[in-house]
Amino acid sequence: MDIWFVISNAIVLATIYGTLAIGISITWSSLGLLNLGYGFVFAFSGYGAWLTAQYISPWGGAVLAGGILSGALCGVLINALAFIPIHDKPNFTMRGMIATLAINLIGTQALLWWFGPRSKSLPPIFGYWKVSLGDLVLTGDKIGSVVTAILMLVIVLRWMQSSRRGLEIRAMMMNPHAASIVGIGVRQTSFFVMSITGALAGLAAVLLSNTYYISPFGGLTPMIKGVSIALCGGLGSVRGAVIAAIILGFNEAITNVTIGGRYVLITQFLLIIAILLVRPRGIAGLLDRAREA
Amino acid sequence: MSETNEVKWRNPLAVWPGGKEIEELPTNAWHSHQDVWRARRESKTKLYPVGRLRYWYKFAGHGGRLWSRMRYWPTRRRVLDVRGEYNRKTLQREKTVADRRPIYWLLCLAALAIAPLLAPSNMQYTLLVAGATFGIYAAINLCWNLVIGIGGIFSLATYSIVGTSAFITAYLSIQYGFSWWMLAPIGAVVGLLFGAVIAFPATRLDGFYYALLTLGLNELCRVYFTTSSEFGGSNGGLYGADSYIPDSWSSDHQLLLGYYACFGLMLAALFLHRFVGGRRIGRLLRMAPEKREAFAEATGVDFRRARVWIFLIYAAALGFIGGFYVTNFGGVSFSIFSFDAVLLGLAMLVIGGIGRPEGAVAGTLIVVFLDKVMLGLGPLRLVLVGLIALLVVLYLRNGLFGIKTQFRAWRDKKKSEHRSTRAEKGGEMLPEEATETDDKGIVYARRFDKMTRDHLKTLVSPEIIEEHRVTLNGQHSDALERLLIYFRTREQVEKYGILNVVPFKNYRIVAFSGHKGVPPRLVEDRIYPSYDAACHGVFLRRVQDLLES
Amino acid sequence: MHGTVSANPAPEEPKPGAPAVLHISQLSAGYGPMRVIHDLDLIVGAGQRIGLVGLNGHGKSTLFYAIAGLTGWQRGSIKLNGKEVGRNRSQGPGRYTHLVVRSGLALIPQGDEIFHGLSVEEHLDSGAFTAESWRDRANRKDRVLTIFPHLKTLLTVPVGRLSGGERRMVSIGRGLMTDASLFLVDEPSLGLAPKIGRAVIDALMEIDLGNSAMVIAEQNVALLEGRVDRVIGMHVGKLTGEASAALSLSGKEKG
Structure with missing residues (x-):
């Protein structure tokens, strides 16, 4: 049945975009940095995964690891360039955002210059098997993507809940000034944050390589989708991002079926604008009661 | 002892x-x-002669003549802000130009006006085309500056408004034969409608939420126009609109006309910036920057209304520029919606300094020069623009034109630090107290x-x-x-x-x-x-x- | 004859063998062009509990921030347990704070510098930032909970929902989670009802300092009167009152 196919597709996309959105959300709320260089991280880790598949091993796990590691590396790079030098200077939020945009511009042009404009594709990561559930046929690819993305998210969120580093990051998300008084080094912690969010982007890049082939500018659309989900969920809220990802994923599925794929972005933006007009802080405005206290 | x-x-x-x-x-x-005394007054570091005021020429002033000032005719506005002073050292009346920016503006605009005559003939074509592009982009950036710098609305929808208006006017011109002089006003109407739609979220959302929203909007426009068949989805844009440049002219004259028309557009945008930013609405908006809206509201400023107004003005002006763009280039391509266009535009604003017209114009000049004149560099051009923008953002607080204030703040901080190492207590007045004491004799008596x-x-x-x-x-x-x-x-x-x-x-x-x-x-x-x-x-x-x- | 008159009274160093917990000399600090602390000297010995009294805007908090490295710029020497933590160049505020904190400072800031979304327990954990205190955090939590038994019932509540007095307890408890040698408590009773403020101060007084020291900044002198080892006044960025007598630890008698 067509609608089941679309819905399963939407769920897959929602989990992957959710991964991106959570990365953006965490970066914003813990570092105060709006990382619009995410498209570059995405493209960079895609190329990292491609190089791994090309020169090291085409085995799925290795490719995935290559993508995640290069994503983390790229996150660290952006942190060193755009966060460390200006995080304590005046007007940081705007300057940080523009710095990441500039890095995006430089990075994508450098990738274009190095790898050329032709897009690359990765070997299948999860094999070619299928599962049939009545009408619904799920490919190994879809199940693998959803499981991997959710697994990674659960690991990251568990780590943030229970470890010392995670507590530091969460403390910094709540109140950076108090965090430095408690003895949390902002610069040290920022490297952890950026490498983790970079790794999330790397994972998403590898998982999405079947939808968007790896190209220098291929990170743009995923980044904008991730940003809009993060925006709709409320910047800084993980739960809000998850809910927003599900809502927007279903919106995409329903729009595709009813009025056609051309209008997906339009309905999506109308939806986001509607949500933001009601709740200027996104869905998180409904969830977190202690936030404005 | x-x-x-x-x-x-x-x-x-x-x-x-x-x-x-x-x-x-x-x-x-x-x-x-x-x-x-000697030990006290001796400096531990090497001292250099300081001060640059000795290089400043001071006009001799006269008390009576000071009041006959040149003014813009129907208003009481002065052409130059001249301040009369009494020099305590030389015991002379002096005149000082308090704000020399009008002079610099005039000189720079005059240089731009005669620039085509000075262009080397082998570069003539490149330079004139780049000059026309510069005029249009400078106008766009000046309008953008109105909302980002003065309005405090971080809108990234600029190029989507320009592009939408350009595509619609081009479509009208090609399909229904609208002539060139109708395109820009129609574009303004289109821009106004577009602006009205997206002005509502602007009043409710915080700066960065709005930036992200408009970034998405840009992508939305790009996807919509490139996938639609009416707007030439297959051939990369819409071409063949009516142009104001007569076909019968020689190509040199066509180029010159294009250049001066775009220059005129930039001048118009400058006037708009001056009249919107410098008048009541600009003052109201400057009172309500981000995070201080509540304060402005408490003092009776209706900042939401002012923001909607400035947003509508911005959108209408951008729509006008979109229509002009079509008549100037005879069409428009999809690249106007690309993310790189937004990035380049933002780089222009940032390099010059957000919030100042001179910053917008100078930033545009630098970026357009790199992008359209240094064609030999290939894709490295954009890398270069990105690098400049990155360096400016990392090291300068507010672009090139913010260097002066930034330097002064830095110097004040250093001064205060050094003073803290020099001054010691013991009855002597500290510099902070000394500046607030009217009778300087007391300062010296204490010392x-x-x-x-x-x-x-x-x-x-x-x-x-x-x-x-x-x-x-x-x-x-x-x-x-x-x-x-x-x-x-x-x-x-x-x-x-x-x-x-x-x-x-x-x-x-x-x-x-x-x-x-x-x-x-x-x-x-x-x-x-x-x-x-x-x-x-x-x-x-x-x-x-x-x-x- | 007045034998104490010496032509060159040198400021005396504290006795060797027992280095002062905090030894500030010639400290100036401020923000940008503004200078808030003027050439200040202060010595805090081990086991001392000191009250720092002064009006709003006279630099009490800035002094604490300068010790923690949170001011815009500072000059002069700050020795914490004999280790130099003051910096003689301007640095970004907070850039080295975590290093200062690691070398034994616990700053309990003014007002509600808390993490709204964390629960009380997580909040206390966040005070135990070093690896040793992290491993030992269960014991330390018990210790804090014996000081503030009221918090036992609130362990899983997000701090954002607590009342002002409870927040202050959490904030102080967070500071006590470390094995710091110097506790700086900024205005513990500010903004609290008088009774609760007194209770907070009482709790501070009951803490067994051991070898560490505590400086309490407070506007309400009556709360501290007779309960601290000495009270120092602060006036436009300088120490006044007993400070000068207390500075020379030898206890010189005037003629």
Whole structure:
């Protein structure tokens, strides 16, 4: 049945975009940095995964690891360039955002210059098997993507809940000034944050390589989708991002079926604008009661 | 504080009949009181002649003529903000141009106006095309500056408004044969409608939420226009709209006309910026920057309405520019919606400095020069633009035109730090106090007092105290005499006196309050057997106070 | 004769063998062009509890921030347990704070510098930032909970929902989670009802300092009167009152 196919597709996309959105959300709320260089991280880790598949091993796990590691590396790079030098200077939020945009511009042009404009594709990561559930046929690819993305998210969120580093990051998300008084080094912690969010982007890049082939500018659309989900969920809220990802994923599925794929972005933006007009802080405005206290 | 006892003081009066029996006493070696001054005033670092005001030409002013000023005709606005001053050093009247920016603007615009005549002939084509592009982009950025810099709305929808208006006007011109002069006004209407749709979220959302939303909007427009067949989805854009440049002209003249038309557009945008930013609406918006809206609202500023207004003006102006773009280039391509266009536009604003018209124009000039003239660099051009933008953002607070204020803030901070290493306490006024004291004489009196005390402290020694004990009155050695003169000239408050409790037997030390009606207070429980001992006691207290000050 | 009159009274160093917990000399600090602390000297010995009294805007908090490295710029020497933590160049505020904190400072800031979304327990954990205190955090939590037994019932509640007095307890408890040698408590009673403020101060007084020291900044002198080892006044960025006498630890008598 067509609608089941679309819905399963939407769920897959929602989990992957959710991964991106959570990365953006965490970066914003813990570092105060709006990382619009995410498209570059995405493209960079895609190329990292491609190089791994090309020169090291085409085995799925290795490719995935290559993508995640290069994503983390790229996150660290952006942190060193755009966060460390200006995080304590005046007007940081705007300057940080523009710095990441500039890095995006430089990075994508450098990738274009190095790898050329032709897009690359990765070997299948999860094999070619299928599962049939009545009408619904799920490919190994879809199940693998959803499981991997959710697994990674659960690991990251568990780590943030229970470890010392995670507590530091969460403390910094709540109140950076108090965090430095408690003895949390902002610069040290920022490297952890950026490498983790970079790794999330790397994972998403590898998982999405079947939808968007790896190209220098291929990170743009995923980044904008991730940003809009993060925006709709409320910047800084993980739960809000998850809910927003599900809502927007279903919106995409329903729009595709009813009025056609051309209008997906339009309905999506109308939806986001509607949500933001009601709740200027996104869905998180409904969830977190202690936030404005 | 000499350690040697060899230095003796000889009483010059000892040889005279009736003189004291004491002829010689140990005392301090003499040293100049200037030493303290010199040590104090010496700089530990090398000093350079400072100040650049000596290079400034000051017009001679006249009190009467100062008031006959040039004004823009129907208004009371002055052409130049000239300030009349009185120079305290030369005792002359002077005129100073307080705001020299109009002069610089005029010079730069004149240079741009005659630039085509100076262009080298082999680069003529490239330069004129780049110049036309510069004019259009400068106009776009000036309008953008209205909302980002003055309105405080971080809108990234600029190029989607321009592009939408351009596509619609181009479509109208091609399909329905609208002639060139109708395109720009129609574009303005399209822009106004577009702006009206997206102005509503702008009043509710915080800056960055709105930035992300409009970034998405840009992508939405790109996807919509590239996938639709009416807008030439297959051939990369819409071309063939009516142009204001007559086909019959030679190509040189066509280029020149294009250049000057775009230059005129930029001038129009500058006027718009001046009249919107400098008038009431600009003031209202400057009162309500981000995070201070509540304060502005409390003072009665309806910032939401002002924001909607400026947003509509911005959108209409951008729509107009979109229509002009179509008539200038005869069409429009999809690249206007690309993310790189937004990035380049933002880079132009950031390099010059957000919030200032000169920043927008200068930034546009730099980026357009790199992008359209240095064609030989290939894709490296964009990398170069990105690098410049990155460096500017990392090191400058507000672009190239913010360097001055940033440098001043940095210099003030350094000054204050260095001052903190130099200044020490001890009665002397700290620089912060000194600036707030009207009578500068007090500052110097306090400083002189501090120096004197520093010198006198070096004179206190056991020999001097012994000398004072032995010869209370009469001739003293140089060091002791200096100390006593200083003590005698102190003010009345906390000055010591001797209270005679029982005549010739019982003396105590009191301190005067210095206020009428307030009696002196006893300072210690000690009882002195004689008047001389009490005098010496007062001396010791004074020395103690001096050393502790 | 007054034998104490010496021509060159040198400021005396604290006795060797027992280095002062905090030894500030010639400290100036400020923000940008503004200078808030003027050439300040302060010595805090081990086991001392000191009250710092002064009006608003006279630099009490800035002094604490300068010790923690949170001011815009500072000059002069700050020795914490004999280790130099003051910096003589301008640095970004907070850039080295975590290093200062690691060398034994616990700053309990003014007002509500808390993490709204964390629960009380997580909040206390966040005070135990070093690896040793992290491993030992269960014991330390028990210790804090014996001081503030009221918090036992609130362990899983987000701090954002607590009342002002409870927040202050959490904030102080967070500071006590470390094995710091110097506790700086900024205005513990500010903004609290008088009774609760007194209770907070009482709790501070009951803490067994051992070898560490505590400085409490407070506007309400009556709360501290007679309960601290000494009270120092602060006036336009300088120490006044007993400070000068207390500075020379030898206890010199005036003639």
